[in-house]
Amino acid sequence: xxxxxxxxxxxxxxxxxxxxxxxxxxxxxxxxxxxxxxxxxxxxxxxxxxxxxxxxxxxxxxxxxxxxxxxxxxxxxxxxxxxxxxxxxxxxxxxxxxxxxxxxxxxxxxxxxxxxxxxxxxxxxxxxxxxxxxxxxxxxxxxxxxxxxxxxxxxxxxxxxxxxxxxxxxxxxxxxxxxxxxxxxxxxxxxxxxxxxxxxxxxxxxxxxxxxxxxxxxxxxxxxxxxxxxxxxxxxxxxxxxxxxxxxxxxxxxxxxxxxxxxxxxxxxxxxxxxxxxxxxxxxxxxxxxxxxxxxxxxxxxxxxxxxxxxxxxxxxxxxxxxxxxxxxxxxxxxxxxxxxxxxxxxxxxxxxxxxxxxxxxxxxxxxxxxxxxxxxxxxxxxxxxxxxxxxxxxxxxxxxxxxxxxxxxxxxxxxxxxxxxxxxxxxxxxxxxxxxxxxxxxxxxxxxxxxxxxxxxxxxxxxxxxxxxxxxxxxxxxxxxxxxxxxxxxxxxxxxxxxxxxxxxxxxxxxxxxxxxxxxxxxxxxxxxxxxxxxxxxxxxxxxxxxxxxxxxxxxxxxxxxxxxxxxxxxxxxxxxxxxxxxxxxxxxxxxxxxxxxxxxxxxxxxxxxxxxxxxxxxxxxxxxxxxxxxxxxxxxxxxxxxxxxxxxxxxxxxxxxxxxxxxxxxxx
Amino acid sequence: xxxxxxxxxxxxxxxxxxxxxxxxxxxxxxxxxxxxxxxxxxxxxxxxxxxxxxxxxxxxxxxxxxxxxxxxxxxxxxxxxxxxxxxxxxxxxxxxxxxxxxxxxxxxxxxxxxxxxxxxxxxxxxxxxxxxxxxxxxxxxxxxxxxxxxxxxxxxxxxxxxxxxxxxxxxxxxx
Numbered sequence: 081x082x083x084x085x086x087x088x089x090x091x092x093x094x095x096x097x098x099x100x101x102x103x104x105x106x107x108x109x110x111x112x113x114x115x116x117x118x119x120x121x122x123x124x125x126x127x128x129x130x131x132x133x134x135x136x137x138x139x140x141x142x143x144x145x146x147x148x149x150x151x152x153x154x155x156x157x158x159x160x161x162x163x164x165x166x167x168x169x170x171x172x173x174x175x176x177x178x179x180x181x182x183x184x185x186x187x188x189x190x191x192x193x194x195x196x197x198x199x200x201x202x203x204x205x206x207x208x209x210x211x212x213x214x215x216x217x218x219x220x221x222x223x224x225x226x227x228x229x230x231x232x233x234x235x236x237x238x239x240x241x242x243x244x245x246x247x248x249x250x251x252x253x254x255x256x257x258x259x260x261x262x263x264x265x266x267x268x269x270x271x272x273x274x275x276x277x278x279x280x281x282x283x284x285x286x287x288x289x290x291x292x293x294x295x296x297x298x299x300x301x302x303x304x305x306x307x308x309x310x311x312x313x314x315x316x317x318x319x320x321x322x323x324x325x326x327x328x329x330x331x332x333x334x335x336x337x338x339x340x341x342x343x344x345x346x347x348x349x350x351x352x353x354x355x356x357x358x359x360x361x362x363x364x365x366x367x368x369x370x371x372x373x374x375x376x377x378x379x380x381x382x383x384x385x386x387x388x389x390x391x392x393x394x395x396x397x398x399x400x401x402x403x404x405x406x407x408x409x410x411x412x413x414x415x416x417x418x419x420x421x422x423x424x425x426x427x428x429x430x431x432x433x434x435x436x437x438x439x440x441x442x443x444x445x446x447x448x449x450x451x452x453x454x455x456x457x458x459x460x461x462x463x464x465x466x467x468x469x470x471x472x473x474x475x476x477x478x479x480x481x482x483x484x485x486x487x488x489x490x491x492x493x494x495x496x497x498x499x500x501x502x503x504x505x506x507x508x509x510x511x512x513x514x515x516x517x518x519x520x521x522x523x524x525x526x527x528x529x530x531x532x533x534x535x536x537x538x539x540x541x542x543x544x545x546x547x548x549x550x551x552x553x554x555x556x557x558x559x560x561x562x563x564x565x566x567x568x569x570x571x572x573x574x575x576x577x578x579x580x581x582x583x584x585x586x587x588x589x590x591x592x593x594x595x596x597x598x599x600x601x602x603x604x605x606x607x608x609x610x611x612x613x614x615x616x617x618x619x620x621x622x623x624x625x626x627x628x629x630x631x632x633x634x635x636x637x638x639x640x641x642x643x644x645x646x647x648x649x650x651x652x653x654x655x656x657x658x659x660x661x662x663x664x665x666x667x668x669x670x671x672x673x674x675x676x677x678x679x680x681x682x683x684x685x686x687x688x689x690x691x692x693x694x695x696x697x698x699x700x701x702x703x704x705x706x707x708x709x710x711x712x713x714x715x716x717x718x719x720x721x722x723x724x725x726x727x728x729x730x731x732x733x734x735x736x737x738x739x740x741x742x743x744x745x746x747x748x749x750x
Numbered sequence: 751x752x753x754x755x756x757x758x759x760x761x762x763x764x765x766x767x768x769x770x771x772x773x774x775x776x777x778x779x780x781x782x783x784x785x786x787x788x789x790x791x792x793x794x795x796x797x798x799x800x801x802x803x804x805x806x807x808x809x810x811x812x813x814x815x816x817x818x819x820x821x822x823x824x825x826x827x828x829x830x831x832x833x834x835x836x837x838x839x840x841x842x843x844x845x846x847x848x849x850x851x852x853x854x855x856x857x858x859x860x861x862x863x864x865x866x867x868x869x870x871x872x873x874x875x876x877x878x879x880x881x882x883x884x885x886x887x888x889x890x891x892x893x894x895x896x897x898x899x900x901x902x903x904x905x906x907x908x909x910x911x912x913x914x915x916x917x918x919x920x921x922x923x924x925x
Contacts, residue, residue, distance in 0.1 A: 110778065110786040111822055115794065118786055119917050122892040126780040126814070253857065283861055334839045378842040381806055381835035430835065433823045484820060519779030 124519045125564045129606055134228050134246055135482075137492060137512035137524040139557045139571035139602060141166075141227040145250065148219050150614070150645040150656035152692035152707030152743060156194075156211035156245065159225050164569075165602045165620035165639055166227065167662055168211070169718050171735060172300070172319065173348050173364060175212040176721075180229055181551075181575040181598035181624045182242050183635030184668070185721040190532050193232060193240040196247045197329075197338055199372040200236065203394035204418035204446045207239050207535045213323045214344035214366040218273060218291050220261065221327060223250045230573070231530030231553050233508035237442070237476050237498045238533040241551055242575075249329060249338075252277030252287035258750045266741035267319070268296025284332040295321040300349040302358070304725070304732035310358045315349035318359065322346075334376040341369040350735070352400055354724055356412075360401035367395040384428040394418040409463050411456040418536065419448040434484040438494070439477075446472040449536035470536045473501040480510075490514045492526075498533075503548060506531055524557040542581060547592040551577045566607045574599040582627050594627030612647040612654075634719040636663035636685070647696065656692040661685070667733035668723045681733045686716045698749055705745045713740040783894050784850075785818035787887055788874055791896075792827040792848050796909035798870050805830040805847050810837045810862075812852025812876075819850075840865055850874045851883070859883070870907050880922055884908065888919075895919040 110118060132140040141163040143153070153159050157168045157175035168175045169185055176188040194201045194209030201216055202209050210216065225247050232240030255277030263271040273291035280286075297319025306313035323344040330337045344366045351358045370392040379385050396416040402409060426440035449470040455463045480494030492512040499505040512526035530553070534546035555573040562568065580594035600622030608614045620639040624632040640661035647654050667681040689712055694705040717734035725731055778786075788807060805827040809816035816836035825832045827847075835846070840862060843849055849871055851859065859882045862873065873883040880886045884902045888895050898910055900923040915921055 110782060111789065111825060113786070115790040115913070115917060118783070118790065119893065119895070121783070122777050123780045123783045123889075123894055124777045125889055125892075279857065283858065334841070377839050378835075378837050381808065381833065381837070381842050381845050384838050434820070487821060519777065519782065 124561075127561055127567065128564045128608060129561075129567050130224070132226060133224075133248070134226050134244075136228045136230075136232070136244075137514060137526040137557065138228055138230045138555055139164075139559075139569050139604075141229075141604075143225045145223050147614075147643075147645075148222060148225075149694050149705065150654050150692065151643065151658050151690065152656065152694065152705055152709075153219055154743065155213060155219065156215055156217075156225065156247070159219070160211060160227065160245070161660060162641060162643060162658055163227050164604045164618035164641060165229070165600070165622070167636075167639060167660075169634060170212075170737065171718070171721050172350055173346060174208070174210070174214065177209075177211060177243075178634060179243055180573060180600060180622060181577060181596070181632075181635075183624065183665070183719075184633050185719070190239060190535050190538075191241045191243075193236060193244045194247070195236075195244060196340065196370075197249055197336075197372070198374070198388070199338070199370060199390055200239070201340075201368065201370060201392070202239055203368065203396075204392070204420045205394060205396070205416050205449055205451075205536045207532070209245065210342075210366065210368060211245070213293055213321060214342065214346070214368070216325070216340040216342050216368055216370070217247060217249065217327065218289060218325055220259075220273060221249050221275065221287070221289055223248045223254070229571075230526075230555055230575075231508070231510070231528040231551060233498075233530030234480065234494045234496050234510035234528060235478065237474070237496055237508070238500075238531060241530045241532045241549070249327075250277070250287065251279065251331075252285045252329070253279035255287065255749075259747055260750070261745060261747040263743065263745045265295075265743040266738075267298045269743075270294055282332075284330070287327070287329040289325075289327045291323075291325045293321070293323045293325075295319075297321060297347065297349075301736065302350070302732065304728055304730040305351070305358045306730075307728055310726075310728075315359045318347045318349040318361070320347045336374045336376075337372075338374075339369070339371045341367075343367045350720075350722070350732075351726065354726070355402050355404065357401050357403040358726070362400045363398070365395070365397040367393075369393050382430045386424075386426045388424040388426075389421070390424075391421045392419070405458060408457055409455040410458040411460070413454040413456065415452045415454075417448060417450045417452075418446065420444060420446040436482040436484075438480040438482075442474075442476040442478075444474045444476075446470075446474075446536075451536070451540055468540050470539055471501075472533075472536075474533075475499050488516050498531075500533055502539075503533055506548065520561040522557075522559045524559075525555070526557075527552070527554050529553075542590050545581065545590040545592070547579060547581070549577065549579050549581070549592070551575055565609065566605070569602075569604040569606075571602045572600075573602075580627055596625050596627050596629075596632070598622060598624035598632070600624075612651065614643075614645050616643045617641065631666055633666045633668050633680075636665040638663035638685075651696055654694050654696050656690075656694065658690040658692075659687065660689075661687045665719060667719045668721070670731040670733050671724050679731065681731070683717055683719065683734060686714060688714060688716070701749045703747045703749075705743075705747075707743040709741045709743070710739055715739060779818070780889065780894070781812075781814035782818045784815050784876060784887055785822065787894060787896060788815070788819065788848060788850055789822045789825070789827075789832070791872060791874065791885055791910075791914070792832075794911045794914040795872065795903075796911065797828045797847065798907045800830075800870075802830065804833040806833050806835060806845055807848045807850070808835045808837050808843065808846035809850045810840075810843070810852065810858075811855030812850065815850055815852065844869055844871065846871055848872045848874060850876075853877060866906075868905050868907070872903070872906065872908055890919070897922065 176185040189208035228244040261273040271293040275289040277287040326341040398414040422444035424442040429437040451468040453466040478496040483491040495509040510528035515523040538546040578595040579592040582594035602620040604618035606616040624635040642659040645656040692707040
């Protein structure tokens with residue numbers, strides 16, 4: 081599929097829909113119609129498909145708790161892989177997300193925001209959003225996930241640069257009692273969870289959950305290390321993983337208190353650097369936690385207020401073994417720590433007819449950003465330590481006006497001002513026009529600018545060269561509901577990123593002088609039937625370039641998703657089938673070494689299928705799910721984040737991924 | 751590539767199936783019609799004397815109806831200008847003349863009733879909860895129908911006019 085095809089299709093869609101609009105002329109001013117006539121008039125029933133909650137003029141993708149159950153999703157990465165135009169890449173450490181204008185694993189952290197019930201959860205050192213087992217939330221506690229592609233700096237400031245993942249957790253009332261769940265899965269994995277949720281007579285709602293995951297992992301083979309001195313390329317028993325999670329939520333009247341904690345330990349089978357030993361212990365630990373308190377109320381009929389306090393912390397630990405200890409340093413230990421708190425006061429004012437004003441102020445204090453490296457001798461004695469400390473205080477002001485021009489047209493204008501203690505102030509504006517020519521059709525056109533501040537890790541790595549990076553995004557979205565159960569979503573976009581850091585040979589330093597452009601088209605059809613069948617299919621074409629103007633690595637031109645679920649055995653069980661197509665994509669350019677020349681491998685297109693069977697009803701309190709991922713046992717590879725060659729001079733530009741795996745979950749409500 | 755073509759053809763098949771659904775006559779979105787009903791409930795009810803300047807129509811837990819109601823702002827009910835408020839809490843519900851309660855906030859019905867007592871606030875919902883509210887709007891085939899709880903109205907000192915009662919699908923009355 082080429083861009084010629086993309087243009088043809090976009091023109092076709094445009095014509096198709098403009099044609100549809102021309103005959104959709106309606107007289108919708110009902111206010112002068114006598115009531116006797118109104119009760120006779122037919123209506124278009126409200127959509128039976130999930131509606132977006134986020135107030136954003138972009139093409140939002142939605143996954144609900146029903147989808148999570150039907151398709152056996154276990155991590156946010158699974159959810160993201162099922163969404164239009166998105167994919168993830170795994171390097172045995174983390175799952176990295178790829179989408180519009182980003183795909184290289186290193187591009188992910190700091191550019192995507194992950195919100196849990198309105199709280200931004202990225203850590204304060206790398207600004208990474210954790211979507212795998214190092215993430216904060218068990219998917220069994222999730223009511224819905226929305227992905228808002230594109231910029232969100234107008235509302236959320238730094239980091240909301242290329243997309244926002246919005247997670248809404250379930251209410252305690254939806255459990256109405258206790259639930260215990262046990263899971264077993266491939267590679268010696270198991271998980272236990274205990275949850276209690278309830279809504280009390282006085283309206284107070286509580287949810288509490290604790291879970292533990294343990295995976296033995298398996299031996300992994302790496303062709304680049306297939307030499308007798310490096311165990312023939314096999315990393316033995318270096319793929320285990322453990323996590324412990326806690327989650328609690330309490331809400332009463334307008335007050336909500338929420339806290340989450342996760343501690344994830346992972347052994348990494350890949351060799352992290354040129355200086356470390358293959359098949360030696362390389363273990364990482366990520367600890368994330370937050371506390372979020374919010375009070376919402378109406379101050380009279382025209383003013384809504386939301387006051388929020390938050391505290392967050394992140395700890396990263398890593399341990400590695402060097403292959404050469406002639407300098408007396410055999411082991412390396414890292415401990416990075418971030419702590420922050422903030423206050424956000426938001427108002428929504430409806431004083432003026434046809435205007436809805438959102439405005440507020442946020443203060444955030446990243447009071448601890450500490451990097452600590454310790455080097456140990458073979459006898460585990462400390463040889464050398466290095467330490468760096470950073471901090472940042474940010475004050476932000478924001479204002480958005482939603483203007484209703486008439487029954488069909490509205491505008492959304494806004495800007496956010498962010499002033500960080502170590503950077504020049506920045507404005508992030510957004511302009512959007514929304515046109516609803518008929519009850520079933522919505523057009524949204526928007527232009528916005530977003531940015532990302534250099535994070536603590538950038539400041540540590542690039543020193544004075546660390547600088548903010550920007551993106552300007554234009555998007556045209558069309559949503560059309562053919563029936564309340566059949567919805568089309570189309571999106572045409574162009575992103576221009578600027579002031580990206582690139583190495584400048586003359587200055588012998590990194591300079592913020594890179595820019596790149598991406599454009600693409602996404603289409604999706606979603607349909608449900610009263611009988612319980614649900615189907616969703618999407619295609620995304622994208623053309624993302626890097627700062628050199630060449631195709632961006634790990635960014636396929638074509639992505640396809642197909643999801644189908646239907647009830648079986650008299651509605652007692654539900655089958656969920658998922659197909660995912662990932663077009664061919666480039667690996668990272670491999671650095672030259674010895675006699676070799678730099679090269680860049682292209683990975684072939686691939687299609688994966690997953691199948692899930694889940695019970696729809698409880699039987700004496702019991703219910704179950706069973707999943708097969710990679711149903712047809714396809715052997716495939718992912719783009720690796722490594723660009724250096726080990727001693728064998730064989731590039732390690734790809735990593736082998738799992739074949740068919742199984743997962744079984746048994747739940748008991750009590 | 752085969753998988754790609756399969757997906758494209760499935761998608762196209764979906765479009766075609768959708769198009770064969772046939773043209774519908776000019777019709778009104780459900781939320782817009784609910785807003786029209788709510789406005790008419792206000793217009794065809796006798797309200798007790800009040801020295802308020804505005805006639806406040808509030809929504810709780812349903813932004814779509816709240817947005818649709820916006821077009822009635824400035825119109826007159828009981829010689830007062832209509833103001834629309836999209837509320838997020840119960841803090842200000844006693845200031846409303848009509849309170850529409852969407853699905854999301856139905857669990858709070860008990861507390862809303864307790865908070866309002868016998869004040870002249872007409873509560874409206876679009877779920878089968880007539881015993882607890884003043885009026886209920888329901889989808890009946892392709893049209894909307896409504897039901898009136900006269901007991902509630904009497905307690906709140908509201909008098910729905912006879913033409914409103916005549917158009918109602920049913921009227922709940924204990925005597």
